[in-house]
Amino acid sequence: MYFVEVILPLALAKTFTYSVSEAEYHYIQKGMRVAVPFGKSKIYTGLAIDLHQNKPTLYEAKEIHQILDEKPIVTENQIKHWQWIASYYMCAIGDVYRGAMPSALLLENETLITKNTVGFIDESQLTDEEFLIYQALQQQSSLKVQDVIGILNKKNIFPIIQKMIDKGVVVLHDEIQESYKPKMVRYIRLHSKYESNEGLNELLSVLKNANKQKEIVLTYFQLSATNHKKPISVKELTDVSNSSSAVVKALIDKEIFEDYLIQEDRVSFTGDSNDNLLQLSEAQQKAFDEIKSSFLEKEVSLLHGVTSSGKTEVYIKLIEEYLTTGKQVLYLLPEIALTTQLVSRLQAYFGNKVAVFHSKYNNNERVEVWNQVLQNSEKAQIVIGARSALFLPFSNLGFIIVDEEHEQTFKQVDPAPRYHARDAAIVLAAFFKAKVLLGSATPSLESYYNTAIGKYGLVELKNRYANVRMPEIVLVDLKDKYFRKRMTGHFSDVLIDGITEALFLGEQVILFQNRRGYSPLLECMTCGHVPQCQQCDVSLTYHKHRNELRCHYCGYSIAKPTRCHSCSGIDLTTKGFGTEQIQQELIQLFPERKIGRMDQDTTRGKFGFEKIIDSFKNREIDIMVGTQMLAKGLDFDNVSLVGIMNADNMLYHPDFRAFERSYQTMTQVAGRAGRSEKQGKVIIQTYNPNHNTIQQVTNNDYIGMYKEQLYDRLIYKYPPYFRIIKISLKHRDFNKLKEGSIWLYQVLFQNLGIPVLGPEEPAINRIRNEYIRTIMIKIPQESSIVSTKKTIQKILNSFDSVAQFRAIKVTLNVDFY
Ligand code: ADP
């Protein structure tokens, strides 16, 4: 008897055993996909991870449905890495598998397929079976896999659908995503009927009397002769021939040209790569050498370089070294929106060796990059991506860069696996004996701590490139300004003067307002004080329905005070203000000026983010108001003033990392100012100009911030000294949830012998009709993480076996951010 061990793309911790024939047993290799039946009628794409002859004891092994691959498409290192993620982040291996694979590689019988509306479909390239499906999709908008089985009257259809996805004829329904629409560029080509020589003569006679059109066609031929078959965009054609797109349209209507769309960041690079142009400065060269020598002893190094010090150029030189040895390089970014800028920077240097991968790409593209990486193709020797690029089938990985390593977006929040891409990257690198470079102007406390204890190397760039000066920081005391009536709305006189001056000089301005979290705070309008929890060192949040302030970590609570504890003022508020309000006030203050806004609302739509960035770069916008997105590594050359509208709502965010994050965000936003010759200026409005964190930002004192925060982390039991696991429980029934969470808390508390906090209600205690409770576990350095997690898992299993708690949803967030 022969068996294969299979991971299913479901939230199941176990693998499943299926039976196979002897021939199949010898054919299947670890890392190949097999379609397998599951439950009554489901078929899933599973992953073979082992072959053996041990009959399962608890159930009768079913036969597999079919083998889907001829060669493994997942490597053994990947499987090892996924198993590590499942165990460290306490989730199901099936969750990791499902999260890691492009969904086109995970067809199941419920999958909906629809026609691909983008790109050109060449019907003559379709097989008969493919054509039948294609036709069916002209009649109805989507088909289930079951329907396809009906249409073709056969069972074995996954490979056919797969082919059609590869050909770009169909897409999977679930990937119709609105959040990311890549920029499409329109290209033009000659209709196939004119491709031959006779066709050409015919064409010229058709156009005899249409001079403008003829001119364009001739330009088209010229371009294609010099371009070596590179696609010709409508824009290029009209630019070169000096004509309008209306003429092009006329030619399309006449069926002389055809147009088609290609996503901009996927057009392959065609210029020459210019290896020798980049010359490192002395400081950069020194950093480069230091990183290399630190890699002789350490696996991981941190490049701590101030904003605009030229970290990217150091990365480029390092990448170059790994490429010459034939190794693959992975470049992780915190934000998809940053890829476009970086891709063009890297392509200018490495030409066609750069591939982009992220979860918002459609399936075809993701599968394409997946395969290129699997085949160790030159085209994907450098992969740039957000955190999911970590799951690609590398075989020869030599180097990983984690840029802006402090960014919290590297931690996945939902769904499982809730992994931290930086930490998971370090584990992945170890499997390949590859090196990891973390880079940031404001490193996370955890990473800096690791350099301090000698685990990671540390390399610094202390000055900006080309000796551009760090921006000058001006503090504005809001208390004083309100008292002396020097405020117009949320703008102090100092800020208004600063903006006026910058605009007068033709420079641009960025205004930053922190996105207010979902936790409302009680803030004194007179002195800016926000009440804190004495035990947890976080701000208390306001719970409206109970009219009280609570610590959402430990549950400490007080009645809502009527007077400020600090200044006895009576003017207390729970309302913050957002970017929209600032934009409105600006329109009143500077009616002649163009004002842009960059936040979640304005960047959601089609190309939202890029459009706004582009128009700001092109100086069509004078003042840009925005949230955190502004802080992320963008490079603008004409911004001389950055204003931070209110530093306090960052400082008092109810989160144990609030001061660290405030330092990072303010320093990063400030870093957008004065990136060319002229020294930039930053105006910070705050009620607390003497707050240590504000002073540290002003003095560019990272070490001061680090030391102070590290001490607090020790006292209040937080990372890097303690590891935190947050457990969330959810259920529709308030009482059942309450009972269940108290039960779980008590059992954890009695069995673990380490700090367990809660069960606590978040300020928003109900989402989509479900109530929420949270429990926080703090694991000290001296406890074994592995055995603590084992105990927790055991307790969760018994929780699950209590009948009345079974319906309560439990999620775990290890190293909760
Ligand atoms: P960081 O990532 O450290 O904030 P960047 O890598 O964006 O800094 O560099 C800041 C600016 O300086 C960029 O405009 C970059 O093109 C320029 N720059 C940095 N190093 C060099 C170099 N060696 N040669 C030319 N320009 C450089």
Ligand code: ZN
């Ligand atoms: Zn507390």
